[in-house]
Amino acid sequence: MTLDFADFYREAKDECLRxxxxxxxxxxxxxxxxxxxxxxxCASWRQVSRHPNPKAWVVRTALNVRxxxxxxxxxxxxxxPPMDTVMRDQDPADPAVIAAVRRLPERQxxxxxxxxxxxxxxxxxxxxxxISPGTVKAHLSRxxxxxxxxxxxxxxxx
Amino acid sequence: MNDTDLSTLLRDAVRDTHMSVPESDITRRAGTxxxxxxxxxxxxxxxxxxxxxxxxxxxxxxxxxxxxQNTMSQLTAWTVATHPNGVIDVTIRExxxxxxxxxxxxxxxxxxxxxxSKDTSPACHDYYPGHxxxxxxxxxxxxxxxxxTETADETGGVAVAINPDHLPSDAGVQFQVYPERTITSxxxxxxxxxxxxxxxxxxxxxxxxxx
Numbered sequence: 001m002t003l004d005f006a007d008f009y010r011e012a013k014d015e016c017l018r019x020x021x022x023x024x025x026x027x028x029x030x031x032x033x034x035x036x037x038x039x040x041x042c043a044s045w046r047q048v049s050r051h052p053n054p055k056a057w058v059v060r061t062a063l064n065v066r067x068x069x070x071x072x073x074x075x076x077x078x079x080x081p082p083m084d085t086v087m088r089d090q091d092p093a094d095p096a097v098i099a100a101v102r103r104l105p106e107r108q109x110x111x112x113x114x115x116x117x118x119x120x121x122x123x124x125x126x127x128x129x130x131i132s133p134g135t136v137k138a139h140l141s142r143x144x145x146x147x148x149x150x151x152x153x154x155x156x157x158x
Numbered sequence: 159m160n161d162t163d164l165s166t167l168l169r170d171a172v173r174d175t176h177m178s179v180p181e182s183d184i185t186r187r188a189g190t191x192x193x194x195x196x197x198x199x200x201x202x203x204x205x206x207x208x209x210x211x212x213x214x215x216x217x218x219x220x221x222x223x224x225x226x227q228n229t230m231s232q233l234t235a236w237t238v239a240t241h242p243n244g245v246i247d248v249t250i251r252e253x254x255x256x257x258x259x260x261x262x263x264x265x266x267x268x269x270x271x272x273x274x275s276k277d278t279s280p281a282c283h284d285y286y287p288g289h290x291x292x293x294x295x296x297x298x299x300x301x302x303x304x305x306x307t308e309t310a311d312e313t314g315g316v317a318v319a320i321n322p323d324h325l326p327s328d329a330g331v332q333f334q335v336y337p338e339r340t341i342t343s344x345x346x347x348x349x350x351x352x353x354x355x356x357x358x359x360x361x362x363x364x365x366x367x368x369x
Contacts, residue, residue: 005185006181009181009184010181013177013179014175014176014177016177017175017176017177018169018172018175021172021175022168022172027175031177031178031179034177034179035177035179035183035184035187036187038179038184039184039185039187039188040188041188042184042185042187042188043188095171097167097168097170097171098171098172101168101171112168113168116161116164116165116168117165117168117169117172144161144164147164148164151164151167
């Protein structure tokens with residue numbers, strides 16, 4: 001049965017946005033990127049609906065759009081990379097968690113977002129990010145260790 | 159703290175984050191993208207361009223095409239079919255004989271430029287009525303609404319219906335399709351094609367008919 005785009009958008013939009021927010025660290029920009037990615041999905045819906053994981057398609061497209069925009073911007077002005085941009089939270093439940101994620105390198109953030117938020121398996125995460133499964137595992141391992149350390153430390157302090 | 163705890167913490171941290179863009183805005187933007195867009199098409203590398211080309215199906219033509227020799231050209235690479243209401247269906251299955259397709263469209267009275275390569279004719283200029291300075295392709299696409307409609311092609315070709323009634327008198331159409339790159343996704347090789355159509359200034363050098 002073909003998945004209806006409207007149903008897909010309704011069901012997947014928040015999950016994709018949250019994944020991109022964690023991946024990019026910039027909530028305001030993430031809204032634009034995810035909207036653009038969904039529009040591209042809608043424009044090519046017959047094909048995207050047959051993708052093994054349409055949510056992963058949207059997230060990958062959103063991240064690629066971001067890379068494209070950053071490249072364009074970089075040509076125009078010597079701006080700092082997007083990993084340094086400020087995450088503008090919508091009153092997150094635990095700012096300490098967000099802060100800990102923001103301190104991770106960008107690729108680790110992306111792996112964490114795809115594996116732990118979007119629930120993708122290692123292979124799909126690797127395909128989505130264009131890296132090897134071994135690299136995904138290594139990034140996840142380092143990221144989880146860093147987050148545990150940061151959050152356990154926070155628990156001890158509090 | 160195990161992975162499950164960490165996953166729960168992350169989910170809780172962004173649980174109040176919601177997509178605020180209404181679906182209507184998404185579909186409106188998608189309509190713009192359809193008029194002039196990038197297409198990523200899937201297919202095994204070994205089956206070639208024809209099977210690799212695949213695009214979105216939207217709506218079927220309103221009227222059946224006339225199938226006489228005078229109004230329909232049928233080639234392996236592409237098909238042009240003219241409906242009684244004037245709408246012209248163009249289906250591209252293989253990137254062959256762009257000059258033939260261009261000549262067929264022009265013979266049907268449609269000012270047209272067709273290229274199956276990255277380079278377009280230097281004689282062609284994007285159509286921006288009332289705007290002497292070029293705007294973005296997105297803006298141009300929105301002006302194309304009503305002229306181009308993606309249609310279904312069961313063989314997986316690029317298919318678009320053109321309504322000449324909506325074409326400005328000083329504009330022509332431009333088709334540009336070319337292979338971009340091959341990527342591997344989920345173990346399957348996918349060919350990436352750039353598939354664009356839009357409006358250009360009508361001129362003898364670009365679209366072949368008097369301006």
